[in-house]
Amino acid sequence: MSRVRIQGARILDPATGRDELGTVDLVDDRIEAVGRESAGVPDQVIEAGGLWLMPGFVDLHAHLREPGQEYKEDIETGTRAAAAGGYTTVCCMANTDPVNDTPAVTEYIQRRARDSAVTRVRVIAAATQGLRGEIMSEMASLAHAGAVAFSDDGAVIMNAAVMRRVLEYARGIGRPVIAHCEDLHLRGSGVVHEGAHATCCGLPGSPAEAETAMVARDLELARLTGAHLHVAHVSAARSVELIREAKAAGVRVTAEVTPHHLSLTDEAVRGFDTNFKMAPPLRSARDREALREGLADGTLDCVATDHAPHALYEKDVEFTAAPFGVVGFETALPVALELVREERLTPLELADRLATRPARVLGIPGGTLEPGGPADLVLVDPERVWKVDGARLTSRSKNSAFLGRELRGRALRTWVGGRIAFALGEEGAP
Amino acid sequence: MRHLLGIEEMSRADIERVLETSEAMLEISQREIKRVPTLRGRTVINVFLEASTRTRVSFEIAAKRLSADAINVTRSGSSLSKAETLADMARNLAAMSADVLVVRDSTAGVPHMLAERVRVPVVNAGDGCHEHPTQALLDAFTLRQSLGSLENRVIAIVGDISHSRVARSDIHCFTKLGAEVRVAGPPTMMPAGIEALGVKPCFSLEQALAGADVIVMLRIQQERLDGALFPSIREYARTFGLTQRTLALAKPDAIVLHPGPINRGVEIASDVADAEPSRILDQVTNGVAVRMAVLYLLTGGAN
Amino acid sequence: MSPADPQHASATAASTAEATGGRVVLDAQGIQRATTRIAHEILERNPGAEDLCLVAIVRGGQPVAELVGKQLAELAGRAVPAGALDITLYRDDVVARGVRPMPRPTRMPFSVEGKRVVLVDDVMFTGRTVRAAMDAVLDFGRPAAIQVAVLVDRGHRELPIKVDFVGKNIPTSRVERVVLRARPDGELEVAVV
Numbered sequence: 001m002s003r004v005r006i007q008g009a010r011i012l013d014p015a016t017g018r019d020e021l022g023t024v025d026l027v028d029d030r031i032e033a034v035g036r037e038s039a040g041v042p043d044q045v046i047e048a049g050g051l052w053l054m055p056g057f058v059d060l061h062a063h064l065r066e067p068g069q070e071y072k073e074d075i076e077t078g079t080r081a082a083a084a085g086g087y088t089t090v091c092c093m094a095n096t097d098p099v100n101d102t103p104a105v106t107e108y109i110q111r112r113a114r115d116s117a118v119t120r121v122r123v124i125a126a127a128t129q130g131l132r133g134e135i136m137s138e139m140a141s142l143a144h145a146g147a148v149a150f151s152d153d154g155a156v157i158m159n160a161a162v163m164r165r166v167l168e169y170a171r172g173i174g175r176p177v178i179a180h181c182e183d184l185h186l187r188g189s190g191v192v193h194e195g196a197h198a199t200c201c202g203l204p205g206s207p208a209e210a211e212t213a214m215v216a217r218d219l220e221l222a223r224l225t226g227a228h229l230h231v232a233h234v235s236a237a238r239s240v241e242l243i244r245e246a247k248a249a250g251v252r253v254t255a256e257v258t259p260h261h262l263s264l265t266d267e268a269v270r271g272f273d274t275n276f277k278m279a280p281p282l283r284s285a286r287d288r289e290a291l292r293e294g295l296a297d298g299t300l301d302c303v304a305t306d307h308a309p310h311a312l313y314e315k316d317v318e319f320t321a322a323p324f325g326v327v328g329f330e331t332a333l334p335v336a337l338e339l340v341r342e343e344r345l346t347p348l349e350l351a352d353r354l355a356t357r358p359a360r361v362l363g364i365p366g367g368t369l370e371p372g373g374p375a376d377l378v379l380v381d382p383e384r385v386w387k388v389d390g391a392r393l394t395s396r397s398k399n400s401a402f403l404g405r406e407l408r409g410r411a412l413r414t415w416v417g418g419r420i421a422f423a424l425g426e427e428g429a430p
Numbered sequence: 431m432r433h434l435l436g437i438e439e440m441s442r443a444d445i446e447r448v449l450e451t452s453e454a455m456l457e458i459s460q461r462e463i464k465r466v467p468t469l470r471g472r473t474v475i476n477v478f479l480e481a482s483t484r485t486r487v488s489f490e491i492a493a494k495r496l497s498a499d500a501i502n503v504t505r506s507g508s509s510l511s512k513a514e515t516l517a518d519m520a521r522n523l524a525a526m527s528a529d530v531l532v533v534r535d536s537t538a539g540v541p542h543m544l545a546e547r548v549r550v551p552v553v554n555a556g557d558g559c560h561e562h563p564t565q566a567l568l569d570a571f572t573l574r575q576s577l578g579s580l581e582n583r584v585i586a587i588v589g590d591i592s593h594s595r596v597a598r599s600d601i602h603c604f605t606k607l608g609a610e611v612r613v614a615g616p617p618t619m620m621p622a623g624i625e626a627l628g629v630k631p632c633f634s635l636e637q638a639l640a641g642a643d644v645i646v647m648l649r650i651q652q653e654r655l656d657g658a659l660f661p662s663i664r665e666y667a668r669t670f671g672l673t674q675r676t677l678a679l680a681k682p683d684a685i686v687l688h689p690g691p692i693n694r695g696v697e698i699a700s701d702v703a704d705a706e707p708s709r710i711l712d713q714v715t716n717g718v719a720v721r722m723a724v725l726y727l728l729t730g731g732a733n
Numbered sequence: 734m735s736p737a738d739p740q741h742a743s744a745t746a747a748s749t750a751e752a753t754g755g756r757v758v759l760d761a762q763g764i765q766r767a768t769t770r771i772a773h774e775i776l777e778r779n780p781g782a783e784d785l786c787l788v789a790i791v792r793g794g795q796p797v798a799e800l801v802g803k804q805l806a807e808l809a810g811r812a813v814p815a816g817a818l819d820i821t822l823y824r825d826d827v828v829a830r831g832v833r834p835m836p837r838p839t840r841m842p843f844s845v846e847g848k849r850v851v852l853v854d855d856v857m858f859t860g861r862t863v864r865a866a867m868d869a870v871l872d873f874g875r876p877a878a879i880q881v882a883v884l885v886d887r888g889h890r891e892l893p894i895k896v897d898f899v900g901k902n903i904p905t906s907r908v909e910r911v912v913l914r915a916r917p918d919g920e921l922e923v924a925v926v
Contacts, residue, residue, distance in 0.1 A: 196623030200438065202538040202560030202595055205622060272539030316515040318537035320558075447835070454819060454836035461841075463872045466822040496822075726822070730833030 002043050003027050004418070009048035009379065011035060013055065014352035015368035024053055026375040029417040034369050046413075048379060054351040055367050056088025056119075056376035056414060058358040059329070060149075060178070060256055061232055061304035064090065064121070066112060067105070068097025073309040073396045075109070076116035078329075081395035082307075083118050083422035085329040086411035088376035089359070089366050090119050090307075093153045094126040101126035101137040103145035110146050118421040119414075120376070122148045122364060127166045127177060131155035136166050143173045148362045151178035153232065154279055154324070158184060160217060167227035176228040176254070176362065181214035181239070182206075182280060191320055193266040193281040201269060203319060208236035208287065211280050215239045219246040222253055230361060231255040233306050235280035237290030244299040254361045256304035257291050259328055259335035260401045264288070268401070274315045274322035275401050278308070295353060296344045302358040305332050309397030326401045330393055334407035337382055341408075347382070375418035384410040433545045433552045434724055436561035437602035445567065445606060451723035452571050452716070458495055459718055469498035472729060475528040476502045478555070480536040484690060485555050485564075488714070489532045492721035501526070516540070520547035529729055533557070538595075551728040559593045565689050566599035568720040570607060572713050573644055576685055581608035586638040586680070587629075588670055589648025589697055590619040590659070596689045600646055601627050614638030615648075615670060618659040635670050639679040646687045647672050647698045663696055673699040677707065685709055751912045755926035758903050758911075764884065764921050767900025768797065771882050772804030774898045779849050782809040784877065786848050790866050791819040791837045793855035793913055796921060797884045801853060816841040818852075823865035839869070846874035851898075855913040855923075857883040860894035885923055887911050 007023040011034060018035065025032040025042065032038045064078040073081075075092075082090045092109065094100035100109060106123050113121035125147035129135045132155070139150055150170050157163045157179075170177045190206025192198045198205035215231060219242055222229035231243060234255050246253050260278065265285045268276040276282060294300040308325025315322050336354060339345040345353065359367030366376050385408050390398035414422040431444055458466055474493040478486050486502060493500035503523075514522075523531055523544075531552045533541040538558035545552040556562040573580060585604050591597045591613045604611050605628045613624060614632040624631055632638040639645060650666060660666045672686065686698070686708045694700045703710060759767065779785050782805060789798035795817055805813045821827060821836035852866050863881055870879060882898035887905040903925065905911060910926045 194622045196626035199592075199621040199623050200598070200627065202558050202598060204559075207622070272542050313515045313517075316517050318516070318535070318543075319539045320537050451836060454821070454838045457838045457840075458822075461873065465872070467828055467868065468822040470828055726836070727833055730831045 001028060002418070003032070003040055004044045004046065005037065005042035006046045006048050006053060006379070008050060009053035010050055010347075011053050011369065012348050012351040013369040014348055014356040015370060017348065018369070019348045021050065024369065024377070026415065026418050029375055029419075031369060031371050031373050031375050031377075033371055051412065052347060052380040052382055053369075054086070054378050054380055055355040055369050056378050056416065057086045057333070057354040058089040058364075058367050059087050059305050059307065060091050060230070060302060060358045060361060062090050062092055062307040062329070063095065063309065063325070064092040065309060066096065067108065072311055074116070075112045075121060076118070077394065077396040078307070078309070079113070079117040079119040079121065080422070081327070081329040081393065083414045083416065084394045084411065085331070086333050086354075086378035086380060086414055087329060088119050088378070088414060088416045088421070089122060089364070091122040091124050091148065091362070093124055094151060095131060095153055095155065099126050099131050101129050101131070103138070103141045106142055106145040106147050119416050120366070122362065124149045124151050124178060126150065127152045127170070128157060128162065133157040133159055133162055136162070136169055139169055139175070140173050143175055147175070148364060149176045149178050149230065151180070151232070153178070153180045156180055156182055156184055156214065160221065163218065164221050164225060167221055167225040167229065171225055171227035176230045178230045178232050179214075179218045180232045181211050181218055183210045183214045186210040186213065189320070191277055191281070192269045193283045195266060195284060197266045197269060201272065203269065206281060208238060208283055211236045212238040212242065215242050219243070219251055219253060222246070223249070223251045226252065228252045228254070233258045233261065233280060233304065234291065234294070234300055235261050235283050235287060237287045240290045240294035240299055244294070247299065254301045255299070256302050256358070257295055257300045258306045259303060259332045260326060262288065262291055262295065262303070263335045263338060264401060272319050274317070274319055275326055275399050275403060277319060277322050277324055278306070278326050279324040292339060292344055295339065296349070301361055302353050303332060303336050304358065305329055309395055310399050311397060312399070315399050326399050327393065327395045327397055329395065331388060331400060331402045331407060333380065333411060334409035335402070337409035340382070375415050377415050378411050379413040380409065381412050382409045384408070384412075386410055431727060434563050434728060435542050435545060435552065435554045437563045437566050437599045437606070438561065440563075440606070442606045445570065445603060448567050448720065448723050448727065449571050449574065451727060452567070452719045455722035455726070456716065456719035458722070459715065464495050465497055466495065467497045468726060469493070469496040469729060472498040472529040473527060474498045474500045474530045474532060474725060475523060475526055476500060476532045476555070477523060478502060478534045479505045479540070480534050480556070482534055482556065484714070485534060488717045489555060489721050491718050492725055495718070496722055496725055498529070498725065516543050517547055520544055524548050524550070530725055553724055553728065556595055558595065559598075560595050561599045562595040562689075563599050564717070564721055564724060565596050566603035567724070568713055568717040569600055569646065569687055570603050571716045571720050572687065572709050573685065575712065575716070576709065577643065579608070580604055583609045583643040584612070584641055585609045585644040585646065586612045586614060586642040587646040587648065588614045588635065588638060588672065590650060591615050591624060591648075592619045592621040593651065594648045597648060598627070601629050605629070612638045612642070616660055616666070635676050636679055639676060642680040642684055644685045644687065645672060645677070645680055649689060649691065650693055650697050667696050671697055671699060672702050674701060677702055683707070687713060690714070751910065751926050752914060755912075755924040757922050757924045759885065759901055759923035761920040761922060763901070764800070764923065767884055768800040769804050771898045771900055772801050772808055775801070775805065775851055775880075775882065776808055778880070778897070782811065782813055784847060784849050785851065786814040786816065786843060786845065787851050787853055788816045788818050788841070788866075788870060790852060790854040790862060791817050791839070794853045796913065797855050798853035801882065814843045816843065818866055818869050820862060820865040820869050823869045825861060825865065841873050844874050845870055845876045848876045849878045849880070850876045851880045851882050853882045855884050856911045857881070857886040857896050857899070858889055858911070860890045860892035863894050864892050884913060885911055
């Protein structure tokens with residue numbers, strides 16, 4: 001039995017509303033006591049000196065690339081990067097090679113995770129076979145094998161009838177459907193947000209309506225089916241409005257927003273840096289403002305990274321030819337902390353959006369500091385300033401939208417099931 | 431000026447410096463021996479990753495009139511391919527010991543991306559739908575030959591504004607030189623947020639041409655249209671083609687420009703293209719002078 | 734924008750020290766006398782001004798060529814063809830070092846083929862300008878002869894170039910500058926700055 005005591009920490013537990021200085025005791029893989037010392041002599045005492053102790057973050061949207069694209073990332077490097085960002089649970093998307101549309105692949109990923117992951121890994125399986133948007137996958141079998149949700153992610157299910165059946169079927173097995181809402185016809189060849197910046201750059205634009213039209217469709221289908229729809233990486237102001245209205249009307253919808261959409265705008269593409277190319281694209285300052293507001297008022301339930309690693313040589317090409325996506329695990333916390341510094345979110349609300357609510361969206365354990373629960377937590381220095389350096393990112397891929405930027409706030413230590421999954425080294429090196 | 435990547439990055443003084451230098455260069459092209467020794471021993475590499483004969487030849491002549499060695503790299507004639515990273519491309523080009531890289535690519539931003547990765551000056555010879563700065567400079571030069579100054583002149587740019595790099599560069603150049611610029615075309619060819627560039631969008635030729643001093647007709651490039659942006663060539667010619675009848679809407683002595691090559695009977699009627707107000711051939715002549723000026727100014731280092 | 738106008742572009746000094754300061758070594762009368770003498774000498778060497786043409790080196794040579802040309806026309810009884818040559822693009826420091834001065838348009842409204850070309854400049858110094866000008870003239874054809882006329886020869890030649898017609902020899906130190914400039918009243922003068 002191993003007993004670890006973290007004392008003098010600012011404990012932030014949204015589940016109980018606790019925000020106070022105190023002690024947390026861990027025994028083996030469980031949280032033993034919160035706010036007070038438990039009986040028993042600790043084997044190790046950590047002086048937190050007022051730093052924040054939060055439930056480990058839960059990422060509902062990541063691409064770990066294994067199996068099939070291990071040159072970009074694998075489950076080990078991906079979860080190490082996640083732990084370095086304070087994450088203790090990562091949900092991985094189905095667009096692996098082969099696609100995760102069979103229980104065999106789901107089981108393979110979970111086995112690889114048991115062998116090599118430093119965080120918990122939860123599997124999101126494909127909603128349709130081969131992500132083709134035609135025939136639904138064996139969702140019940142996949143759920144039985146461990147899939148926590150279903151999504152075709154960027155391979156959008158364009159056929160509304162198929163989407164309806166997917167939602168209906170998923171409802172029956174009690175799993176949410178995660179929708180990347182983007183009308184691929186309306187997007188066309190668009191690679192950036194349609195607007196003055198796209199026009200100035202001569203890059204093909206994709207209007208916000210490519211997203212909002214699809215959000216509207218899927219909300220209607222969620223209403224029709226009664227299924228739980230989770231809207232992935234909301235990027236447009238109008239989408240936030242639609243989701244807010246649907247929630248008020250009792251539709252079972254939840255939604256996420258990425259750190260890059262909260263922080264950046266389409267102006268970033270002016271230098272043709274492909275690390276600002278992602279789907280959905282960075283949008284206008286007005287959209288960004290609506291996303292911040294949506295996260296603050298809870299319309300958007302959580303922050304999800306959409307961690308999408310790509311090799312340097314894949315991104316070092318013409319803007320239109322480069323793949324969509326950026327890595328996000330290691331920069332999510334400091335970027336989200338901007339909202340705390342702007343007093344849009346309290347520290348407790350931040351912990352809620354990063355940990356508690358995403359766990360609740362999927363109905364999985366974690367995301368809280370309750371005694372008896374898993375010892376998944378993160379010690380955060382909200383003031384620590386560090387510079388994002390590709391060479392020092394833990395992720396195998398370096399395609400960060402924040403390269404070269406000075407960020408404020410960092411995970412110092414991450415526990416997953418009581419084990420240290422990440423500890424920040426002496427000079428900021430993991 | 432370290433590179434010439436776009437007119438957007440240039441100040442009015444930068445533009446005027448190029449135009450003034452072009453005056454001297456134009457005279458060289460009128461000599462019997464059309465060559466000065468200025469860039470003796472320098473190498474200009476024309477990296478044309480998108481097919482273009484006219485612009486490439488213009489740059490090649492410009493380099494040679496300054497006594498530089500001009501070497502052409504085209505996609506089919508080189509190992510450069512879409513599968514290559516920009517870093518590799520830059521390394522390859524640097525290994526050829528170029529003093530200037532003239533870059534044409536079908537994708538917006540490629541000259542910018544290369545400029546960040548090489549030490550030599552880069553000239554954008556047209557990148558996707560982004561910019562074509564030497565075309566705008568030669569357009570401005572051609573207009574100043576006739577008009578003296580562009581200050582308060584009304585210039586209408588007509589055609590597929592969305593997909594036109596010439597339109598973008600012309601807009602930046604003409605507005606910086608004090609002109610009032612209108613853009614016209616079917617709404618399907620009008621890019622979002624074009625007003626942010628300081629121009630007035632018009633959806634009819636009549637509205638755009640009324641009282642115009644200058645008409646820039648853009649080439650309708652069917653190969654670049656990825657969707658059905660207009661129903662038919664015939665309908666386009668009827669609604670936005672420049673004919674003697676529509677030309678009469680502009681000022682009586684209005685000047686007509688076209689970046690070429692022209693689609694006779696589509697965006698411009700044959701009799702307009704060949705008639706007095708057209709300066710299309712002057713544009714070609716002036717293009718060499720302007721490109722000589724650009725090569726001359728950029729090879730001087732960071733002065 | 735108009736092409737550089739030789740009438741107005743000439744004799745404009747770069748700094749205020751060059752515009753007003755220094756020691757005047759040749760005033761307007763002196764310049765008049767010098768250019769008259771140069772005109773006489775040119776005619777002596779080129780009787781009847783047969784096939785003669787004056788080519789001013791832009792920009793300092795232009796006012797000098799104007800004065801010499803006027804005298805020649807009076808003395809010979811006919812106008813001598815005149816051109817203006819900008820040698821910026823031929824300068825060895827431009828070719829080698831890459832400095833980028835603004836080139837001015839050249840105006841050569843006649844062929845130099847078989848002509849006797851007199852290059853006119855304000856000040857003869859290292860000889861590099863004349864070297865560049867000779868290259869430039871040869872790009873316009875093959876003249877029968879090239880001669881050089883300058884208002885002031887200040888010495889310090891760096892190339893084997895000789896002056897055929899000189900208004901005045903002025904010994905200078907290497908660091909001094911010799912400028913032909915227009916005074917506020919419009920009169921020309923040469924000063925050592």
